[in-house]
Structure formats: structure tokens, C-alpha cells
Amino acid sequence: MPSSDSSPNQPDRRPLIVLAWLWVGVPLAYGLYELVRKATQLFTA
Amino acid sequence: MSPPVAPVGWSRWLVPPAALSVHLSIGQAYAWSVFKPPLESALGLSGTQSALPFQLGIVMLGLSAAFGGTLVERNGPRWAMTVALVCFSSGFLIASLGAATEQYWLIVLGYGFVGGIGLGIGYISPVSTLIKWFPDRPGMATGIAIMGFGGGALIASPWSAQMLESFGADSSGIAVAFLVHGLTYAVFMTLGVLLVRVPHGEKPVSGGPGAFEGPQVSARDALRTPQFWCLWVILCMNVSAGIGILEKAAPMITDFFAESSTPVSAGAAAGFVALLSAANMAGRITWSSTSDLIGRKNIYRVYLGVGALMYLLIAQFGDSSKPLFIGCALVILSFYGGGFATVPAYLKDLFGTYQVGAIHGRLLTAWSTAGVLGPLIVNWIADRQEEAGKSGPDLYGTSFFIMIGLLVVGFVANELVRPVHPRFHIPAPREAADAVQRQQPESA
CATH class of the missing domain: 1.20.1250.20 (MFS general substrate transporter like domains)
Incomplete structure (x- = not known):
């Protein structure tokens, strides 16, 4: 699905999109990693 | 600003x-x-x-x-x-x-x-x-x-x-x-x-209908519609049922299997709580995205109907099988998260986008109510059962049947949801803009 109207004169937003998603994605990945570590105790402890 | x-x-x-x-x-x-x-x-x-x-x-x-x-x-x-x-x-x-x-x-x-x-x-x-x-x-x-x-x-x-x-x-x-x-x-x-x-x-940049298309209802008028209060009941019941498990997850799984051949350790109980958090989070994105395909009313039928069935399975057979207990609890928690995440879209379907944020804010009082109701039911009943000398799964059986009752109430409320009567609609986008201007001095 297209994300925006595009024209040759408009600035390329892709670097900003990547940066913004990394900004929120990296902490979330850390949280998920810690969660998986804890959840595995259910099957190993 | x-x-x-x-x-x-x-x-x-x-x-x-x-x-x-x-x-x-x-x-x-x-x-x-x-x-x-x-x-x-x-x-x-x-x-x-x-x-x-x-x-x-x-x-x-x-x-x-x-x-x-x-x-x-x-x-x-x-x-x-x-x-x-x-x-x-x-x-x-x-x-x-x-x-x-x-x-x-x-x-x-x-x-x-x-x-x-x-x-x-x-x-x-x-x-x-x-x-x-x-x-x-x-x-x-x-x-x-x-x-x-x-x-x-x-x-x-x-x-x-x-x-x-x-x-x-x-x-x-x-x-x-x-x-x-x-x-x-x-x-x-x-x-x-x-x-x-x-x-x-x-207007959206691309794709989809215009943001102000379809019936629009103001926040003030939304509170006068039966649809708002049906959604309030639905959210309150769904959240109460989810919190019922979330609130006492660790002691609950420990009590359920305390006398089995494989009792649950404190570390494993913490793992169970973590798994519930994952289900809660995954349910928010998975089920609310699914609602775009099958419709809001249908997805709440699943949350409330299948949720009640999951509680029934736990109440009847939960202590006989750890995977069954864990699986049912995960499904319930995914519905709990899904209920939160889908409700703004349900509000948009019924009341339009005109003041959907304000209507959503008012609906969240159902969350505050459920935050008291759910834990109160589970804790109070568990305490009374313990005083009566019961232990293990017997501490929670009554709570589970109350949760099933709450989910059935929510299911009925969902069935009662109909499109909002046209008398509550704001006539046209231009008039909506005028209505905003008229409301500003009143609430300033």
C-alpha cells in the first residue's frame, strides 16, 4: 500500500521512517528479549 | 496550539x-x-x-x-x-x-x-x-x-x-x-x-475513504446513545474477565497444580506471568487488525463468546492438564488486550471520526471500573474459600463462573449494538465545523 503522495520535488522520508521505527523498535526488542528469557522458565524451572 | x-x-x-x-x-x-x-x-x-x-x-x-x-x-x-x-x-x-x-x-x-x-x-x-x-x-x-x-x-x-x-x-x-x-x-x-x-x-494521504465520511456524532451526543453504554458494558466486562486472571496469575497457577505430580515453582510462575504479558500485547495488534477484516461486532463475539468458553474449560478441566490451563489463559489474555485495542475502531464505526478521541476518553471510565471490579471478585472469593478451608483450584472455581457470567452480559450487550439513530448525527462536515466553533466558548 502506498504510504504517501510522491513527487520528484518532495524530500525522501524513508530515512526518517527507518529512524523513527528504530527509535521505538529497539527498546521494544529489548523488552521482548527479556520477556522470552523469563517465559522460558515456565518450561525449564 | x-x-x-x-x-x-x-x-x-x-x-x-x-x-x-x-x-x-x-x-x-x-x-x-x-x-x-x-x-x-x-x-x-x-x-x-x-x-x-x-x-x-x-x-x-x-x-x-x-x-x-x-x-x-x-x-x-x-x-x-x-x-x-x-x-x-x-x-x-x-x-x-x-x-x-x-x-x-x-x-x-x-x-x-x-x-x-x-x-x-x-x-x-x-x-x-x-x-x-x-x-x-x-x-x-x-x-x-x-x-x-x-x-x-x-x-x-x-x-x-x-x-x-x-x-x-x-x-x-x-x-x-x-x-x-x-x-x-x-x-x-x-x-x-x-x-x-x-x-x-x-483527508488521508492515500487509500481509504475520507476521514469525515459517514455518520458523525459529537462526544456530547454519543453519551446519550444506547450504543455508547453498550460499548461501556462490553469493555467493562471484557476487562474484568481478563484482570481476573492477570491479577492473580502467579498464585493461581501455583495453587492449581500444587498437588499434582509436577507442581509449579516460583520461577515457572513468573514465566507464566511473562507469557500472559506477551499474549496481552500480541492480542492487541493481532485481534484489532483481524477486526478490520471480519468486522468489530464479530470480533467482540469472539472475545466474549470464546472467552467464556475458555473460562469454562479452565473451571472444568484446568487442573487436569497444565498445557490446557496455560493455553486457555493465554487466549483469555489475548482477548483482554484485543478488547482494549479494538474499541477505538468500534467507536469510529458507530460515531465517526469527528470526536472519536473524546468519546474514547469517556469510555475509558469502564476500564477504571473494571480495574476495581475484576480483582475485587477474584480476591474476595479466594479469601472466603480459603477461610472455608478450601485449597487449590477450589479457591477460584466460583470466580471463574462469575467471569463467565460477566462475559455473557458483555456478549448480550454486543448483540444489542445497532447503528446510531440519525437524530444524533451531525448533518454535514461544514456544519460539524460550525458545531465545533459553537462548542468552544461553552467549554472554554
């Missing part, structure tokens, strides 16, 4: 990370329990006292979302995210001062009252903007943001614990931890403030 309008070419995919930066931050509230034991030993508090900042925070969340919703609609998402940033971060800074000076009332005031306003305004801040940017997939869009609220605790819980370990669990260590939290969240939420934009001309 006028809402920031997107320039031509602005990507709508910049709006979900803006929303996530706020929701991942304020979701920290669910990790408050990390601070409880250190506060209790450093300041000599009871368990009830140390829960006060969190409880006040949740009450303020409901109140500020209900009463601040109209302001959020009027001033736009950037204003709302700025207010959320200032309140949430300064709440931590005030709490830091309280811990440093060993004045517990400052922690309650800062984290609970001031921070709680940040929770409520922050929770509803991106909802209507996301729906306007993604009118073709409102369930997915709001699901991403509200998933962030679940994810916030996953990040904060290990991060806060690590910080207390580094700075120390005494009052000065707690003060430094609060200070770092406040400053870090201020920086993290700034992304949302800077990135959020409303679509140009209230």
Missing part, C-alpha cells in the same frame, strides 16, 4: 512510531510493582501504601481521559503529547524529590496524580489521529499504538530492576532511578511530539 498539519508528501507510517513513543513510555505504569519492595523497606511502608501511587495513577488515567478528551480533540495530538510528556516526566521528577527527602506523599502526588494525568492524556492522544490517517485499517492502526501500552511494561520492568540494582534500593538509589526515568522518558516521548501530524484537510 493549532494541530500540526502534515505537509504534502508526509508519510502516514511516521504516525504509528510517534504514537508508540508515547504509549511505550506511559505503559511503564504496569511495571510499578518493581518499585514496591524497595519503597516498602526504605520508607517503612505497607504493601497497601506502596500500591497507592499506581492506584491513584490509574484513577487519574480514567478521569483525565474522560474529562480531557474534548481538549485533546480541540487542540490536537501534538498538544496532547506535550501535556503527556510534561506530566509523566515531571511526575517522576517530583517522585524523585519525594524519595530523596523521604516524603512519601510527594511520590504519591508526583507519580500518581501528576503522572496519572500524563497517562490519561497520553493514552488517548494519538487515537483519533491514527484513525484519520488509516481510515482503511483503523483497527490495525490503533492496535499498534495500544500494543505499545502493553509493551511499555516489558521494557520498564527489567530496565527499572537493573537501575535499582545499580543505584541501590535505598531512598537515594530510588530517587536517582526516578530521576533517570523522568529524563529518559522526556527524551523518548519527544519523538512523538515532533513527528505527529494530522492529515492535510482531514
Whole structure:
């Protein structure tokens, strides 16, 4: 699905999109990693 | 402050990370329990006292979302995210001062009252903007943001614990931890403030129908419709049923299998709680996205109908099979999260996008009610059963049947939802704009 109207004169937003998603994605990945570590105790402890 | 309008070419995919930066931050509230034991030993508090900042925070969340919703609609998402940033971060800074000076009332005031306003305004801040940017997939869009609220605790819980370990669990260590939290969240939420934009001309950049197409109902009129109160009952029942498990997850799984050949250790019970958090978060994005395909009414039929069936399975056969117990609990928690994430899109379907944020704010009082109702039922019944000499699964059987009853009530309320009567509709977009102007002086 297209994300925006595009024209040759408009600035390329892709670097900003990547940066913004990394900004929120990296902490979330850390949280998920810690969660998986804890959840595995259910099957190993 | 006028809402920031997107320039031509602005990507709508910049709006979900803006929303996530706020929701991942304020979701920290669910990790408050990390601070409880250190506060209790450093300041000599009871368990009830140390829960006060969190409880006040949740009450303020409901109140500020209900009463601040109209302001959020009027001033736009950037204003709302700025207010959320200032309140949430300064709440931590005030709490830091309280811990440093060993004045517990400052922690309650800062984290609970001031921070709680940040929770409520922050929770509803991106909802209507996301729906306007993604009118073709409102369930997915709001699901991403509200998933962030679940994810916030996953990040904060290990991060806060690590910080207390580094700075120390005494009052000065707690003060430094609060200070770092406040400053870090201020920086993290700034992304949302800077990135959020409303679509140009209230139209999506591409795809989907126009944001103001279809019937539109004002927040004031929405409260006069039976549909709003049906949704209120649905949300309240669904949340109560989910909290019933979430509140006592660790002792519940331990009690269920205490006399089995494979009892559950404390570490395994903590793993079960973590797994429930994952199901809660995954349900928010998965089920709300599914609602875009099968419809809002159908997805709530699943949450409430299949949820009741899951509770019945646990009540009847839960103690005979650990995988069955865990599987049913995970499904229930995924429906709990899904219920939260799908409700903004359900509101949009019924009342339009005109004041959907304000209506959503008022609906969140159902969450506050359920937050009291669910734990009260499960804890009160478990205590009475224990006094009567019962143990193991017998402590929870009655609660489970009450939860089934609540879900059935919610199911019936969902069946009663019909399109809103045209007499509540705002006639046309032009008149809607006039109506906004007329309402401003009244509520200013």
C-alpha cells in the first residue's frame, strides 16, 4: 500500500521512517528479549 | 496550539512510531510493582501504601481521559503529547524529590496524580489521529499504538530492576532511578511530539475513504446513545474477565497444580506471568487488525463468546492438564488486550471520526471500573474459600463462573449494538465545523 503522495520535488522520508521505527523498535526488542528469557522458565524451572 | 498539519508528501507510517513513543513510555505504569519492595523497606511502608501511587495513577488515567478528551480533540495530538510528556516526566521528577527527602506523599502526588494525568492524556492522544490517517485499517492502526501500552511494561520492568540494582534500593538509589526515568522518558516521548501530524484537510494521504465520511456524532451526543453504554458494558466486562486472571496469575497457577505430580515453582510462575504479558500485547495488534477484516461486532463475539468458553474449560478441566490451563489463559489474555485495542475502531464505526478521541476518553471510565471490579471478585472469593478451608483450584472455581457470567452480559450487550439513530448525527462536515466553533466558548 502506498504510504504517501510522491513527487520528484518532495524530500525522501524513508530515512526518517527507518529512524523513527528504530527509535521505538529497539527498546521494544529489548523488552521482548527479556520477556522470552523469563517465559522460558515456565518450561525449564 | 493549532494541530500540526502534515505537509504534502508526509508519510502516514511516521504516525504509528510517534504514537508508540508515547504509549511505550506511559505503559511503564504496569511495571510499578518493581518499585514496591524497595519503597516498602526504605520508607517503612505497607504493601497497601506502596500500591497507592499506581492506584491513584490509574484513577487519574480514567478521569483525565474522560474529562480531557474534548481538549485533546480541540487542540490536537501534538498538544496532547506535550501535556503527556510534561506530566509523566515531571511526575517522576517530583517522585524523585519525594524519595530523596523521604516524603512519601510527594511520590504519591508526583507519580500518581501528576503522572496519572500524563497517562490519561497520553493514552488517548494519538487515537483519533491514527484513525484519520488509516481510515482503511483503523483497527490495525490503533492496535499498534495500544500494543505499545502493553509493551511499555516489558521494557520498564527489567530496565527499572537493573537501575535499582545499580543505584541501590535505598531512598537515594530510588530517587536517582526516578530521576533517570523522568529524563529518559522526556527524551523518548519527544519523538512523538515532533513527528505527529494530522492529515492535510482531514483527508488521508492515500487509500481509504475520507476521514469525515459517514455518520458523525459529537462526544456530547454519543453519551446519550444506547450504543455508547453498550460499548461501556462490553469493555467493562471484557476487562474484568481478563484482570481476573492477570491479577492473580502467579498464585493461581501455583495453587492449581500444587498437588499434582509436577507442581509449579516460583520461577515457572513468573514465566507464566511473562507469557500472559506477551499474549496481552500480541492480542492487541493481532485481534484489532483481524477486526478490520471480519468486522468489530464479530470480533467482540469472539472475545466474549470464546472467552467464556475458555473460562469454562479452565473451571472444568484446568487442573487436569497444565498445557490446557496455560493455553486457555493465554487466549483469555489475548482477548483482554484485543478488547482494549479494538474499541477505538468500534467507536469510529458507530460515531465517526469527528470526536472519536473524546468519546474514547469517556469510555475509558469502564476500564477504571473494571480495574476495581475484576480483582475485587477474584480476591474476595479466594479469601472466603480459603477461610472455608478450601485449597487449590477450589479457591477460584466460583470466580471463574462469575467471569463467565460477566462475559455473557458483555456478549448480550454486543448483540444489542445497532447503528446510531440519525437524530444524533451531525448533518454535514461544514456544519460539524460550525458545531465545533459553537462548542468552544461553552467549554472554554
